[in-house]
Amino acid sequence: MSTPAPAFERFSLTPRRRRKDRIARGAVVASTAIALVPLVLIVYYLLSKGLGSWSIKFFTTDPTGNTFFAASSIGGIKSAILGTIEMVALASAIAVPLGLGVAVWLVEYGKSSRFAHTVRFFIDVLTGVPSIMFGLFIYIALIVGTGTSYAAYKGAFALSLLMLPVVTRAAEVVLLLVPGSLRESALALGAPRWKVIFRIVLPTALPGLLTGILLAIARAAGETAPLLFTAGATMKTGFNLNGFMNSLPMQIYTDVTSPTTAVVNRAWGAALTLVVMILLLNLFARLLARRSSLR
Amino acid sequence: MSADEPTMSLEKPTISPGDNTMSADESSPPSPTRRTTMSPEDQHTQMLDPSRSQSPKSPQAAPSAPGNARANVSDGLAVKLEQLRAFYGDVAQVKGIDLDFHANEVTAIIGPSGCGKSTMVRCINRMHEEVPGARAEGKVLLDGSDIYDSSVDVVAVRRAIGMVFQKPNPFPTMSVFDNVAAGLRLASRGRGDLHNKVETALRGAGLWDEVKDRLSEAGAGLSGGQQQRLCIARSLAVEPEVILMDEPCSALDPIATLKIEELIDQLKSKVTIVIVTHNMQQAARVADRTAFMLSGELVEVGPTQQIFTNPNDSRTEEYVTGKFG
Numbered sequence: 001m002s003t004p005a006p007a008f009e010r011f012s013l014t015p016r017r018r019r020k021d022r023i024a025r026g027a028v029v030a031s032t033a034i035a036l037v038p039l040v041l042i043v044y045y046l047l048s049k050g051l052g053s054w055s056i057k058f059f060t061t062d063p064t065g066n067t068f069f070a071a072s073s074i075g076g077i078k079s080a081i082l083g084t085i086e087m088v089a090l091a092s093a094i095a096v097p098l099g100l101g102v103a104v105w106l107v108e109y110g111k112s113s114r115f116a117h118t119v120r121f122f123i124d125v126l127t128g129v130p131s132i133m134f135g136l137f138i139y140i141a142l143i144v145g146t147g148t149s150y151a152a153y154k155g156a157f158a159l160s161l162l163m164l165p166v167v168t169r170a171a172e173v174v175l176l177l178v179p180g181s182l183r184e185s186a187l188a189l190g191a192p193r194w195k196v197i198f199r200i201v202l203p204t205a206l207p208g209l210l211t212g213i214l215l216a217i218a219r220a221a222g223e224t225a226p227l228l229f230t231a232g233a234t235m236k237t238g239f240n241l242n243g244f245m246n247s248l249p250m251q252i253y254t255d256v257t258s259p260t261t262a263v264v265n266r267a268w269g270a271a272l273t274l275v276v277m278i279l280l281l282n283l284f285a286r287l288l289a290r291r292s293s294l295r
Numbered sequence: 296m297s298a299d300e301p302t303m304s305l306e307k308p309t310i311s312p313g314d315n316t317m318s319a320d321e322s323s324p325p326s327p328t329r330r331t332t333m334s335p336e337d338q339h340t341q342m343l344d345p346s347r348s349q350s351p352k353s354p355q356a357a358p359s360a361p362g363n364a365r366a367n368v369s370d371g372l373a374v375k376l377e378q379l380r381a382f383y384g385d386v387a388q389v390k391g392i393d394l395d396f397h398a399n400e401v402t403a404i405i406g407p408s409g410c411g412k413s414t415m416v417r418c419i420n421r422m423h424e425e426v427p428g429a430r431a432e433g434k435v436l437l438d439g440s441d442i443y444d445s446s447v448d449v450v451a452v453r454r455a456i457g458m459v460f461q462k463p464n465p466f467p468t469m470s471v472f473d474n475v476a477a478g479l480r481l482a483s484r485g486r487g488d489l490h491n492k493v494e495t496a497l498r499g500a501g502l503w504d505e506v507k508d509r510l511s512e513a514g515a516g517l518s519g520g521q522q523q524r525l526c527i528a529r530s531l532a533v534e535p536e537v538i539l540m541d542e543p544c545s546a547l548d549p550i551a552t553l554k555i556e557e558l559i560d561q562l563k564s565k566v567t568i569v570i571v572t573h574n575m576q577q578a579a580r581v582a583d584r585t586a587f588m589l590s591g592e593l594v595e596v597g598p599t600q601q602i603f604t605n606p607n608d609s610r611t612e613e614y615v616t617g618k619f620g
Contacts, residue, residue: 111427181464185526188422190454190533191481199481203468 050272053265059273063235063251063266074262077270079237080251084274086239087152087231087247088221091159095220096213098160099167100202106168107175108197120172126165134161135226143230152238152245155231162226163216170212174205207289214285218278224249248274371399371567372438372455372536374419379433381414381423388414390591391433396537401559401568403582403599405575407619411591412571416539419569420456421449437537454482456537457530457566462546463522465514465529471506474514474525478532492532499565500528501558520551527558531566538562540570544577556581575615579603587611 057076064075102119110116138158143150178201186196202209227247233254234244248270255267374396381389389411396402404412417423418431421442434441442452465474475493493510497503502524506517514525523543530538540559544552559568559581572578578585579599586596587606595608606612613619 179464181460181462182466184422184425185458185460185464185529186466186477186481187425188420188453188458188460189478189481189529190450190452190457192450195481199477200466200468204466206468 046268046272046275049265049268051269053262053269054272058266058269062237063246065235074260074266075235077248077251077266077273079235079246080248080270081273081277082237082239083152083231083246083250084221084248084277086241087156087159087227087245088217090153090156090241091163091220092213092217094156095160095163095167095216099164099216100171100209102164102168103171103175104197104201106172108193108201123165123168126161127169130225131162131223132225132228134158135228135230137161138226139229150230150232150244151242152231153241155227155245155247156241158226158230159220159223162223163220166216166219167213170215171205171209174208174212175201177208178204210285210289214282217281221278222249222274224253228253248277370536371563371565373398374456374537374567374569375434375436375439376415376419377434377436379415379418379431379435381411381418381431382429383414383426384428388591389418389431392588392593394586394593394596396567396569397584398567399563399565400583401563401570401581402596403578403585404569404571404588405573405578405585405614406588406594407614408573410588412588413541415588416541416569416571417458419537419539420453420458422453422458424449454533455535456539457533457535459523459527459530459538459540459543461542463519463526465517465522465525467513467515469514470511471514471517471525472510475528475532478529482533496528496532497525499531499562500524501554501561502528518551520547520554523547523551523555524558527555527562531562535566537567537569540568542571542573545573552577575603587614589614 055076059076059081060078061076062079063077064073066073066075102123106116106119110119135158138154138161142148142154142157182200182204183196186200187193191199227250231247231250232244233250234246236246238245251270252267252274255263255270258264258267376392376394379389379392379394380387392415404416406412414423419435421431423429423431431443433443435443437452437455441447442456466477469477472493475496476489478496479489479492494503494507497506502521505521506525514522517525523546527538527543544555547555556577559570562568563583570578570581582599584596585599585602587594587602587608587610589610595602595606595611597607602611603615606615
């Protein structure tokens with residue numbers, strides 16, 4: 001064995017290592033900066049173009065359809081906001097309990113059975129299906145198939161199909177994170193399995209479940225394709241789930257292709273509204289999760 | 296401590312000694328003056344092991360104020376294993392064990408890692424079958440009735456036979472109070488005077504004085520030893536007849552371990568205790584009887600003192616003297 005180098009030399013930072021470190025560090029900083037560019041631009045454009053069209057009237061009136069006259073006569077997006085809320089609420093009411101149910105079954109009962117694997121496979125396939133396919137499916141099944149016309153509830157069905165795999169997959173991952181030792185100690189206390197699930201597993205996973213559910217809601221709220229030929233497009237505010245219904249993505253989609261500047265600006269305003277709505281929902285759910293995590 | 300014990304024994308139903316193999320002396324309910332009427336072997340153990348005689352007299356270990364102790368009284372029941380086998384898939388981890396756990400005694404299970412101690416204990420309250428692919432054969436008789444009988448409700452079995460796990464695992468979403476109450480609520484016994492029951496269980500676990508001012512704080516915010524005693528309180532709240540402890544002190548420091556050991560010594564007046572331990576000194580300190588297991592089989596069982604000083608089997612001797620393990 002050769003004699004060890006003097007400590008000073010052994011531990012000194014070589015120029016080569018210094019160079020490598022600089023390059024590697026530069027590369028990750030540059031990636032972060034590049035990724036930030038579109039993010040910042042989106043927020044900037046949304047705010048600068050969207051805020052301009054915001055006003056009390058913007059939120060309290062329906063679009064008029066008079067797109068060739070003065071900006072003041074085109075109307076607001078009230079019907080779109082309410083339509084989105086109604087349809088997403090209905091879609092969530094269907095997809096969230098169903099998705100949670102599937103996830104609970106997969107984690108607590110199905111585990112690694114053959115059927116559970118099949119279910120997981122199909123959920124993965126569903127996650128990858130383009131959103132327009134859900135609209136198409138509902139169109140064929142509930143509109144062409146029944147010979148009826150567009151309706152809000154059909155749009156909500158399409159959205160719920162879109163949400164279902166997202167909720168299920170997110171919930172499954174979160175439920176798997178709940179330590180098995182908690183289930184065991186609850187079972188060892190003489191708790192029936194359903195109580196273990198409702199009292200221990202679901203509350204423990206709640207913050208994660210909320211995040212997953214929100215992700216799905218946010219995704220559904222921003223989808224245009226499933227609504228295109230299921231809920232139709234309309235201008236009036238409607239509360240009839242069996243009638244046509246406007247929505248924010250549809251409003252944006254129709255407005256942004258308009259030749260009138262004021263209408264295009266309304267699209268920006270609607271887009272900003274959608275983002276703010278989802279942001280508020282997110283904040284609200286986080287608050288809820290924080291409060292419920294310890295009573 | 297002795298002041299409230301006469302009250303306790305009044306509430307106790309008497310176990311019929313006929314259907315188990317223990318002697319009449321061991322099966323009789325603990326008398327008010329338990330310390331002076333111990334079985335001869337118990338006295339023998341105590342004389343030879345000074346650490347055992349200290350614990351019950353330690354002041355902070357006094358369980359409860361008079362009046363509160365009565366609500367939680369239930370007697371321990373005897374458990375008998377008959378040709379118990381446990382499998383993970385096709386692999387037998389426990390290979391046919393016959394073993395008696397006497398009522399209101401502490402039985403320690405010792406043996407090297409992987410010898411099937413934990414698996415065997417998990418069979419006693421049917422937690423073993425919760426592992427996918429795991430199953431058990433043979434009989435586990437609780438007070439004479441087989442808990443593996445097809446007519447038996449697993450949930451009811453687990454209410455009678457509680458379990459404390461290796462790692463303290465209070466429910467993270469719940470406060471100290473709710474953790475203890477969870478046992479009652481989960482077992483549909485949450486009605487009635489919940490607060491009183493929780494207090495009794497916490498006193499029984501020697502934790503009341505430390506947590507009475509922070510009942511609404513998170514259970515996970517307690518120290519490791521307190522968390523483990525919280526878990527014991529949680530098990531006690533449902534008033535089981537048997538408590539299984541799977542290495543309850545292996546994640547704890549010596550002081551916390553000592554407290555748990557003192558607690559075990561007090562609890563055996565109310566429940567039968569089976570404790571799995573890697574720590575042979577611990578077995579010597581807390582157990583009335585000790586069983587030594589090796590590769591899924593029971594090598595020897597007997598009074599703790601005998602197992603550690605004069606075992607019948609040479610493998611036991613080699614293990615307890617540290618020749619392997």
